[in-house]
Amino acid sequence: MLRIHNIEVVYSDVILVLRGVSLEVPQGAIVALLGANGAGKSTTLKAVSGLLRSQQGEVTRGSIEFHGERIDRRAPDEIVRMGIVQVLEGRPLFQHLTVEENLLTGALFRKAAPRALRQDLDEVYSYFPRLAEFRHRTAGYLSGGEQQMVVIGRALMAKPRLMLLDEPSLGLAPLLVQSIFQVIRRINQESGVSMLIVEQNANVALQISEHAYVMELGRIVLDGPSAELQENADIKEFYLGLTQVGERKSYREVKHYRRRKRWLG
Amino acid sequence: MNWPLVPQQLITGILNGGVIGLIALGIVLIYKSSEVFNFAHGHMVMWGAFLTWWFAGAAETGSELLNLPLWAAVMGALAVSVLLGLLIERMALRPMTGQPLLSIILMTLGLAQLLEGLASIAFGVEPKSNFPAPFSPGDVLVIPFPGAFGDAIRLKYTLVVAFGVALLGALLLIWFFNRTRTGLAMRATSENHEVAQSVGINVSRVFALSWALAGMVATLGGVLMAILTGVSLNLATVVLVAFPAILLGGLESLGGAVLGGVLVGLSQALVQAARPIEVRNSAEIAPYILLLIVLIIRPEGLFGQKRIERV
Ligand SMILES: Nc1ncnc2c1ncn2[C@@H]1O[C@H](COP(=O)(O)OP(=O)(O)O)[C@@H](O)[C@H]1O
Ligand SMILES: [Mg+2]
Numbered sequence: 001m002l003r004i005h006n007i008e009v010v011y012s013d014v015i016l017v018l019r020g021v022s023l024e025v026p027q028g029a030i031v032a033l034l035g036a037n038g039a040g041k042s043t044t045l046k047a048v049s050g051l052l053r054s055q056q057g058e059v060t061r062g063s064i065e066f067h068g069e070r071i072d073r074r075a076p077d078e079i080v081r082m083g084i085v086q087v088l089e090g091r092p093l094f095q096h097l098t099v100e101e102n103l104l105t106g107a108l109f110r111k112a113a114p115r116a117l118r119q120d121l122d123e124v125y126s127y128f129p130r131l132a133e134f135r136h137r138t139a140g141y142l143s144g145g146e147q148q149m150v151v152i153g154r155a156l157m158a159k160p161r162l163m164l165l166d167e168p169s170l171g172l173a174p175l176l177v178q179s180i181f182q183v184i185r186r187i188n189q190e191s192g193v194s195m196l197i198v199e200q201n202a203n204v205a206l207q208i209s210e211h212a213y214v215m216e217l218g219r220i221v222l223d224g225p226s227a228e229l230q231e232n233a234d235i236k237e238f239y240l241g242l243t244q245v246g247e248r249k250s251y252r253e254v255k256h257y258r259r260r261k262r263w264l265g
Numbered sequence: 266m267n268w269p270l271v272p273q274q275l276i277t278g279i280l281n282g283g284v285i286g287l288i289a290l291g292i293v294l295i296y297k298s299s300e301v302f303n304f305a306h307g308h309m310v311m312w313g314a315f316l317t318w319w320f321a322g323a324a325e326t327g328s329e330l331l332n333l334p335l336w337a338a339v340m341g342a343l344a345v346s347v348l349l350g351l352l353i354e355r356m357a358l359r360p361m362t363g364q365p366l367l368s369i370i371l372m373t374l375g376l377a378q379l380l381e382g383l384a385s386i387a388f389g390v391e392p393k394s395n396f397p398a399p400f401s402p403g404d405v406l407v408i409p410f411p412g413a414f415g416d417a418i419r420l421k422y423t424l425v426v427a428f429g430v431a432l433l434g435a436l437l438l439i440w441f442f443n444r445t446r447t448g449l450a451m452r453a454t455s456e457n458h459e460v461a462q463s464v465g466i467n468v469s470r471v472f473a474l475s476w477a478l479a480g481m482v483a484t485l486g487g488v489l490m491a492i493l494t495g496v497s498l499n500l501a502t503v504v505l506v507a508f509p510a511i512l513l514g515g516l517e518s519l520g521g522a523v524l525g526g527v528l529v530g531l532s533q534a535l536v537q538a539a540r541p542i543e544v545r546n547s548a549e550i551a552p553y554i555l556l557l558i559v560l561i562i563r564p565e566g567l568f569g570q571k572r573i574e575r576v
Contacts, residue, residue: 049463051463054458054459056363076462076465077462080464085464086463088459088460088463092457093460094452094453094457094460101449101452105449105450105453105461105464106464106465108453109465138573140573141573158464
């Protein structure tokens with residue numbers, strides 16, 4: 001359903017970040033995209049969702065197709081309308097809105113009737129019962145795990161066909177990571193949403209996905225069925241090394257993200 | 266204090282404050298959606314008043330095209346001000362996307378000058394005293410109030426009506442923001458542009474819409490001001506009392522802006538009830554003194570959003 005064909009991405013006309021990336025997400029599949037910090041994983045997702053442009057990024061070569069249609073020149077809101085929704089890194093929610101208002105923003109573009117919205121909210125609450133309890137709370141005060149639930153739930157409200165998840169495990173306790181990934185799998189199976197998941201936590205990502213790609217310095221260096229990659233010696237070393245470095249780096253990423261977030265003054 | 270004057274000043278202050286609050290709302294609207302502090306808002310207010318005046322055929326040069334009744338003239342001015350708002354967003358703001366916030370804010374200062382220049386060319390520099398008022402200045406409401414000066418509070422009809430309209434406009438806007446889909450899109454966009462885009466909100470459209478709305482709010486405020494004081498280029502300086510109202514209320518709060526307006530109106534009016542002439546003459550700076558005190562105690566204003574810090 002999603003086919004990225006040999007794309008090149010340049011930031012600010014000069015910084016070449018992706019140097020020929022190709023990957024595919026088949027209908028109904030969960031695909032993982034792994035790689036160290038700065039490899040270009042988030043850039044790849046933003047190329048798909050169209051969010052690159054607001055950061056002076058551009059797909060300068062190659063193509064991105066969704067159900068056979070070129071989407072690499074489309075605006076982000078058009079792409080959401082086509083059924084692709086990205087859950088950004090660092091679980092950024094609308095802090096001053098309530099949990100339920102946050103969820104509703106995900107469905108704004110659909111112009112759905114109130115009753116349909118109610119049903120969609122209930123669906124989200126069935127995946128994340130905790131959110132039902134906190135529906136009227138100001139979202140900014142939730143814990144990290146709850147915030148991750150809100151942003152995934154918000155994406156679900158868009159009734160997407162493909163969800164792009166950027167490091168959902170970032171900075172969460174292992175137990176919470178397990179439960180979030182369980183829900184991701186349920187959403188995939190019960191609501192039939194295909195998933196492209198970016199992770200540094202290769203372990204959980206390989207468990208949940210059918211196929212995985214490994215990225216390094218803007219290139220795909222390895223790909224294969226996740227079960228095979230789990231046995232791959234390089235991968236073992238790769239993510240063993242990562243669990244230590246990853247923690248610290250990902251913390252810095254959060255900070256970096258904060259500074260960048262008000263990009264469109 | 267000149268106590269017998271206080272009841273009168275109290276009411277007048279609140280009524281005046283409502284109009285100030287409405288004008289402050291227009292600035293908060295833009296700030297909320299895009300973090301841009303629009304220094305040209307006063308000039309949009311002034312344009313709204315002039316447009317209404319023009320549509321009502323009060324130019325009296327013998328060559329005016331229209332001679333609309335006040336309500337129709339206001340409608341005409343509202344329509345033009347929506348276009349003006351959209352035009353400003355499209356021609357001035359959108360090309361600045363991605364530029365430092367300060368450049369954009371300075372640009373609104375330039376815009377203010379441009380609007381002033383254009384107004385003086387289009388309508389002339391001299392003040393107009395023939396704004397089509399719905400009531401004559403002599404129409405007053407007399408409310409008996411023992412102990413007050415003359416045992417009554419006297420309120421101009423125009424002021425009472427202006428307050429009513431301002432309050433209604435403000436409530437409508439607050440309802441719109443909190444209860445409609447578009448309002449939610451605007452609140453979401455105001456918090457984080459990138460995230461708003463990621464959920465499929467067309468951010469440019471939200472900006473355009475907020476400028477269009479701000480244009481309407483400005484025009485409404487301009488009409489109310491013009492009814493009270495007449496039309497002139499000086500109308501734009503009303504923002505000097507709207508600024509403290511906004512900061513008092515907290516930059517992001519619509520309700521706060523209205524309340525801030527009322528506080529500003531009150532502080533000005535009550536200072537005028539003082540006995541020493543020196544104090545009375547300082548009515549203009551009274552709101553700023555109040556502002557200083559409030560900001561020392563609550564830096565985010567009375568109703569501003571506290572920054573939520575979680576790691
Ligand atoms: N807006 C931007 N402008 C310039 N360079 C960027 C921008 N965003 C990301 N980069 C650079 O692109 C590279 C890949 O970043 P990213 O896609 O965020 O990597 P990952 O998600 O794999 O950690 C990094 O070197 C980063 O510094
Ligand atoms: Mg990343």
